[in-house]
Amino acid sequence: MKTHFLFPNQFKIIGWFLFVPSLVISVLATVLNWNIDNYFTCKVFAIYNDGFFQNNSSAFFQIIENSLSDELLTFSLVIGGLLVGFSKLKKEDEMIGQIRYESLVWATYFNYVILLLCTAFMYGISFLNVLFYNTFSLLLFFIIRFHYSIYKLNKQNSNEE
Secondary structure (H helix, E strand, O other), X not given: OOOOOOEOOOHHHHHHHXXXXXXXXXXXXXXXXXXXHHOOEEEEEEEEEOOOOOOOOOEEEEEEEEEOHHHHHHHHHHHHHHHXXXXXXXXXXXXXXXXXXXXXXXXXXXXXXXXXXXXXXXXXXXXXXXXXXXXXXXXXXHHHHHHHHHHHHHHHHXXXX
16 A cells, blocks of 8 residues: 555654653643743744733844743644654554544544634633644544554454454
8 A cells, every 4th residue: 555645654753752751741831830931042033023921012023032942842742743643554554544544534523622612611811721732632632543543453453363
């Protein structure tokens, strides 16, 4: 089977090393109310800065002082999640492709049901946290469902032998 758009299997290991620690740090930072904005501060180029947390006004195309910790976590979560979710398995066949497809569809539906429920029942800054985590939750739900389905398939195949 020709697998288009999938990364080589070796990328899955890199993905796990990026995804898991950044997910744990992100969840702990939110739950324990850690302020991670004091780490990795440097001058960066901003296409647009609204000045929301600073005393300066909004402006386009400027150099600002900013903490890169949240950006690093976001990059690690997204890149790691993509590598874990969309790297080939050692044995990739039509059944695995079907499971991958069904898991992605299921994760999309599940993710948007949760988003709609949160939109209906959460407000204020809490809702902004929901939107932030919604960026990663689709990948997370896909990874969980896909690997659980593969686990069930392998367990079923081992019971038949």
